[in-house]
Structures are given as structure tokens and as C-alpha cells.
Amino acid sequence: xxxxxxxxxxxxxxxxxxxxxxxxxxxxxxxxxxxxxxxxxxxxxxxxxxxxxxxxxxxxxxxxxxxxxxxxxxxxxxxxxxxxxxxxxxxxxxxxxxxxxxxxxxxxxxxxxxxxxxxxxxxxxxxxxxxxxxxxxxxxxxxxxxxxxxxxxxxxxxxxxxxxxxxxxxxxxxxxxxxxxxxxxxxxxxxxxxxxxxxxxxxxxxxxxxxxxxxxxxxxxxxxxxxxxxxxxxxxxxxxxxxxxxxxxxxxxxxxxxxxxxxxxxxxxxxxxxxxxxxxxxxxxxxxxxxxxxxxxxxxxxxxxxxxxxxxxxxxxxxxxxxxxxxxxxxxxxxxxxxxxxxxxxxxxxxxxxx
Numbered sequence: 001x002x003x004x005x006x007x008x009x010x011x012x013x014x015x016x017x018x019x020x021x022x023x024x025x026x027x028x029x030x031x032x033x034x035x036x037x038x039x040x041x042x043x044x045x046x047x048x049x050x051x052x053x054x055x056x057x058x059x060x061x062x063x064x065x066x067x068x069x070x071x072x073x074x075x076x077x078x079x080x081x082x083x084x085x086x087x088x089x090x091x092x093x094x095x096x097x098x099x100x101x102x103x104x105x106x107x108x109x110x111x112x113x114x115x116x117x118x119x120x121x122x123x124x125x126x127x128x129x130x131x132x133x134x135x136x137x138x139x140x141x142x143x144x145x146x147x148x149x150x151x152x153x154x155x156x157x158x159x160x161x162x163x164x165x166x167x168x169x170x171x172x173x174x175x176x177x178x179x180x181x182x183x184x185x186x187x188x189x190x191x192x193x194x195x196x197x198x199x200x201x202x203x204x205x206x207x208x209x210x211x212x213x214x215x216x217x218x219x220x221x222x223x224x225x226x227x228x229x230x231x232x233x234x235x236x237x238x239x240x241x242x243x244x245x246x247x248x249x250x251x252x253x254x255x256x257x258x259x260x261x262x263x264x265x266x267x268x269x270x271x272x273x274x275x276x277x278x279x280x281x282x283x284x285x286x287x288x289x290x291x292x293x294x295x296x297x298x299x300x301x302x303x304x305x306x307x308x309x310x311x312x313x314x315x316x317x318x319x320x321x322x323x324x325x326x327x328x329x330x331x332x333x334x335x336x337x338x339x340x341x342x343x344x345x346x347x348x349x350x351x352x353x354x355x
Contacts, residue, residue: 006178006262009269013216016276023276027216030275030354032056034219034288036076039203041222045069049287050341050352062350071108076200079105083204087211093167094208096159099193102204104130106197113196125195132156133195141233142226149192150243158191158247170212177213179251181206182261186235186254190246210265218268221288231260284353286339291353297322301330302351305340310347 019027037052047055047069054062056077061070079102086098107129114124125135132155138148150158166184169175175183185202192198207217220228234256239249251258268288275285282293284302293299300320304311308319316327334340339353 004266004270006266006269009266009273010215012273013269016273019276026354027272027276029057030285031217031219032077032080035080035203035207035217036073037287038219038222039200040069040073040076042220042225042228043199045072047073048338050338050350053352054350062344072106075106075108079200079204083208084211087208090212094163094170096163099159099163099201099205100130100132103194103197103201106200127195132159132193135195137192137195142229143233147236147241148243149190150247154244155191155193158244159193162187162191162247166209175251177210177215178262178265179258180213181209182258183249183251183254184209185261186232186257187247187249189232190236190239190243190249215265216269216272218265219288220264223287227260231257281355284339284355286337286353291339297326297330298334301327301334302340302353305349305351310345311349312347315347 033049033053033056036056037047037049040047046066048063051062051065052073054060055070055073082105083102086092107127110126110128112124112126114122117123128134133152136148136151138146141147162184165187166180169180185206188202188205189198194201203220211217235249235254236246238256239246239253271288271290274290280292282296282299284291284293284299297320300322301316304316304319308315311319313324313327316322317324320327322330331340335342339351341350341352342348343350
């Protein structure tokens with residue numbers, strides 16, 4: 001859509017309402033995988049997109065996978081479902097207890113972190129689920145400087161301010177849902193109330209706010225992590241380094257992040273529109289990317305893979321009418337892009353692209 005913006009994207013989205021049950025299920029299935037994969041991948045989870053899809057949709061672990069990453073991804077999906085259910089009860093205000101419960105759901109249980117200090121000295125500390133931090137936390141920015149978040153002592157009062165502000169602002173209706181979500185995200189990140197899991201909570205809370213106002217939920221894509229962090233960094237420069245100032249920033253002070261967030265929401269919503277409405281058999285989707293194949297041969301192969309339990313190259317040739325040499329070349333490209341992969345059984349395939 002030329003000169004895409006939120007207004008145009010939302011107008012296109014509204015024109016599709018009400019969605020059919022089939023389209024709603026297709027969107028939900030796609031979002032479940034995309035959101036959990038990307039939100040956790042940003043934080044270092046090593047499961048592939050394909051592993052995430054098989055785990056969340058079929059409850060299976062394929063290939064080599066770190067146990068903690070599997071548990072983390074499963075818990076993330078439980079948190080997503082819990083958030084969606086709570087957001088649906090729109091008459092209830094946001095509470096700190098909900099945020100702490102969401103955190104406990106994501107992290108599951110207390111665990112110990114071990115660190116090596118300069119000079120080889122070993123230290124450790126416990127991450128407590130559902131509890132605000134008891135130790136100062138900070139981040140080393142991409143530019144090499146240390147950026148401090150709110151202290152443990154001021155965190156409870158700043159979180160009270162954040163939740164009270166949100167409930168009041170939502171009632172007043174002066175800010176749009178997108179502005180509310182962007183400002184909540186920024187203020188929350190400046191507090192960084194927990195010792196771990198803050199980014200994942202922030203991205204869940206963005207969607208909590210959007211879905212409460214009947215907006216489509218969105219995904220911060222891991223492949224665009226640098227844009228996300230840069231928008232936050234540029235906003236930090238505008239607001240200043242004092243944590244309490246960041247925790248009380250107003251909408252005019254977060255222009256860099258708001259600009260980024262507006263573009264993100266517009267893009268994600270319009271991609272939902274395309275995903276539901278576009279009827280081109282050669283257009284497929286993978287992790288939020290629209291892939292338009294120049295030749296229908298890809299689609300012939302992908303459809304064969306989706307409909308046949310096992311498929312040799314000779315089978316593919318018979319079904320599609322494509323030469324084995326051409327099939328092998330197309331397969332190599334699909335595998336390289338991680339759009340498909342071979343299954344455990346001889347001749348079986350997994351397709352991670354959707355239409």
C-alpha cells in the first residue's frame with residue numbers, strides 16, 4: 001500500500017471484518033508461532049522457527065534443542081494465552097499483580113545465575129520469579145556505555161505510578177491505543193522492574209493494550225532487533241539518563257520510539273490484511289515475510305509436500321511434471337532458506353511456510 005500508515009492499515013483491516021472462523025484461526029496460528037519465536041529469539045533463545053512451530057502447534061521437539069530453551073518457549077506460549085484471556089475482560093483495570101503473575105508464568109521457577117567477575121572471581125545470585133528486583137540492573141549499549149535502570153528501592157513506587165497512569169490514561173482516552181502501548185513499553189523498560197524477562201514482558205504488555213482496544217496484535221521481529229533497540233536508545237537520549245524521568249516520560253518526549261512503533265504497527269497490521277485477503281497461490285508467508293515466487297514450480301512442490309506423507313524426487317516429478325534436476329535446484333533453495341526441512345522418516349518433509 002503506497003505511503004502506508006496506521007490509519008490506512010487499520011482502515012483496510014476494518015474493511016475485512018468480521019473475519020471468518022477459518023481466517024481467524026489462520027491468523028492466530030501464524031501469530032502464535034511468530035510472536036513466541038521472535039520475542040524469545042531477541043533474548044537469545046536458540047530454537048529455530050521450524051522447531052518453535054512444531055513445539056507450539058504439535059507439542060514435539062525436533063532436532064537438537066536446549067532443554068531450557070524448550071521450556072522457555074513453552075512457558076512463553078502459556079504467558080501469551082494468559083495475557084490474551086485477561087485482556088479480553090476489558091472492564092477490569094490493569095494491576096501490578098497481573099504483571100508479576102505474567103512474569104512468574106514466563107520464568108516458571110527461581111534459578112541461580114553464575115558470573116565471573118574481573119580477576120576470575122566467581123559470584124552468583126538468584127532470579128526470583130514474580131518479584132521485583134533486589135539488585136540494581138543496567139545494560140551496556142551498542143555504543144559501549146552503561147545505562148542504568150531504576151533502582152530496586154524506587155521500583156515499587158514507579159510501577160505503582162506506571163499502572164495508575166495507564167488505567168487513568170485508558171479511561172481518559174486522550175491517547176490512541178498505539179500511543180498508549182508505545183508509551184507504556186518505553187516507561188516500563190526504563191524501570192526494568194525484574195532481574196530478567198523485562199523485554200518479553202514489555203512485548204506482551206504492548207499486545208495486552210492493543211488487543212484490549214480491538215487492534216491486531218503485533219510482532220517485534222528478531223531480524224529487525226537493531227532497529228528496535230536503536231529507537232529505544234534514541235529516545236533515551238531525548239528523555240535523559242535519570243530513570244525516574246524515563247518512567248514518567250510523556251508522549252511528546254518519546255518521538256523516536258513512537259515513530260518506530262507507528263511504522264511497526266502499520267506494517268504488521270497491513271501484513272495481516274494481505275495474509276487474509278490475498279488469493280495468489282504463488283504468495284507464501286514465513287516469519288512475517290511475504291514471499292512471492294516468480295515460478296509456480298515452488299508452489300507445486302510445497303503443495304505436494306503438504307499433502308503427501310512421503311515424497312521422493314521421482315514422486316515429485318510425477319506429481320508436478322518438473323524435471324528432477326529442476327526439482328533438486330528448487331529444493332536446495334527452499335532448504336537453504338529454512339522454508340522446509342526433511343522429516344525423520346525417509347521421504348517425509350516439514351513445510352514452515354503458510355498461505
